[in-house]
Amino acid sequence: MKSKIKVGILFGGQSVEHEISILSAQSIYESIDKEKYDVVLIGIDKQGGWHFSDEQIFLEYNASRRLKSLTNKIDQQLALIPGRKVDFLYQLSTQEKTKPVDVVFPVLHGTNGEDGSIQGFLKLSGIPFVGAGILGSAIGMDKEVTKRLLRDADIPIPHYQVVRQVDSNRIDPLQIQAEFGLPLFIKPANLGSSVGISKVKVVDEIKPAIDIAFLYDQKILIEECILGREIECSVLGNEHPEASLPGEIKPNHEFYSYQAKYLDENGANLEVPAKLPDNLIKKIQEAALKVFQVLEIEGMARVDFFLQEDGKLLVNEVNTIPGFTQISMYPKLWEASGLSYKDLITRLIELAIERAERDQKLKTTYEEY
Template sequence: MPDKNKTVAVVCGGPSPEADVSRIAANRLTPSLSKHYGKVVKLELDKQLPEQLVRHEVDVVFPATYGPQGEDGCLQGLLEVMGIPYIGSRPQASANALNKVTTKRLLSHLGMPLAKDLVIRASDNLERNTNNCLEQLGEKVIIKPFSQGSGIGIQFAEGYDQLKACLQESFKKDNELLIEEFIVGREITAGVLELEATQVLPVIEITTCDGAWYSYEYRYNPGMSDHIIPAPLPPEQYQRVQELTLLAHTGLGCRDISRSDFIVPSSGEPVLAELNNLPGMTPTSLFPDSARHAGIEFDDLVCRLIDHALTRHEQKTEPDYCSGYWELPELELSKSS
């Protein structure tokens, strides 16, 4: 049950391109949490954050931070050092999940169905890289930055001239890129909610108003996309999406919440596109819609996540990164110091 004596901080903003979306999520979270907890503060992810967390005597943090520094383990590491409980995955899982290449390499060993890919670098020969991509991945490919969310920086290219031009443009912003084969299929997503028990939430099919790809614009402008719940997939594909969603969550060591995106062809295996270890909480976000379809309204969802983080911290149900449970002999050098 929510504790009126607790102070909750919703952290948002930061240097990520998703900072504005982050603040939209915070503006939704803050009033919901304020109904149930004694004090709720909205704090920016900046140099003053540690001081603000101490000044407000924050008991628990709900990160509404997406992209670099907020979702990649940086914020999570700060909170670990300060001993403040928080919602979501720990630093290592956060770092792994935001990096698309690391995600794929880790999950490939667990049998996750994945698109064929190449990693290319700006320092390599552009013409050779372009030809290699087309030869190994096919005429149509997807270009992805390593560590951006919300579809930021993703481009589609077909043929040599278009791919070379897209790579030249992308290398103005990133030194390394992930290039994947293009797979035709439906855009499907499912979330994991891990509280007292772990459940895979109802599967969603994402459609857009004009049949376009689910880009940044379509994700956050109301009315530009629809969430079809439950996704109208054949039963075996629906079940397989849920199985793979749980595999991705556990395989990367995620905690509390995650959402996995798939491309599902007309037949055969769903193919993982990416995992979001800190799913969005904006009015157009997918995770809260799926939770609501499972019977968990938004206020209940966020309060249960807060309470779970507090209980975990108070009961010390996870090992501390720096706990002294390893008994070591005293060093001679330390005796003389």
């Protein structure tokens, strides 16, 4: 009998999106094909400690009816041993051999999880992992770098300006108002889930919004406010990616904020698939695939657009580890496109293994020919 593949679901992390990561991990754990895969739950607490977990963490999470963090259990921490592949985790307290892992499914949204950090560690450990590699993850996380690459590829984006914390004293709110008009958006360059984002309506709000954004990053973006529909498209694949049907976000808040996404059950309406003509659906899918490839992404990503009244399509951002609950847009779009949540998880794991096998064929020793 063929042995099951051991999948490590990695969640939590040192990020403001820690709690959302737990929700995504729970959905994956409950839906993964357990006839094909044995699951190892690996949680990272907010202090950076790694621990083996079990499904009890999800029961406790549901019972609380609120977002909460993983507990820091110092006596149960794991040591990380790069280069050991399946036994790269070592139980410190018992000094016993740990549970083996064949492939890792990182569900670490945001900082230290979606930015190439974890991807680099797993790459050094020789362990296949789901989602974008080091470069694609780092590019996708940094909104400024993303915009620069898209601009150079002639892909339309909103007008923006980057401000670094070292230059924050030189900011002139009146100049910003003159350049961008009002309202405008101010956001951290490296973050997700709309954390630290402010919609500024009057000039006196500019400086406080900048201060809030700098709480989360050393680099922030000032962006024009685009009037239009918020359209999202899911992409899946390695060398030959595919795009899902697009969906539409209809926020009931001022914008699609953290509160609208996670804390308010009526924060937004998701229209899946979006009501769009066939020619526009094709245009969005082609644009999503181009963005995916220009940004050197593999595995998966959700590409977010603004669709203006005149039909012009602007890229807002990409998410290389998008929300992955049963009601999150990324899997819902694939479900609408004919790929179930369970089969989507399977396909992502297959893509991770395929990429690792492809990369293993590269030589690491120089030979003269």
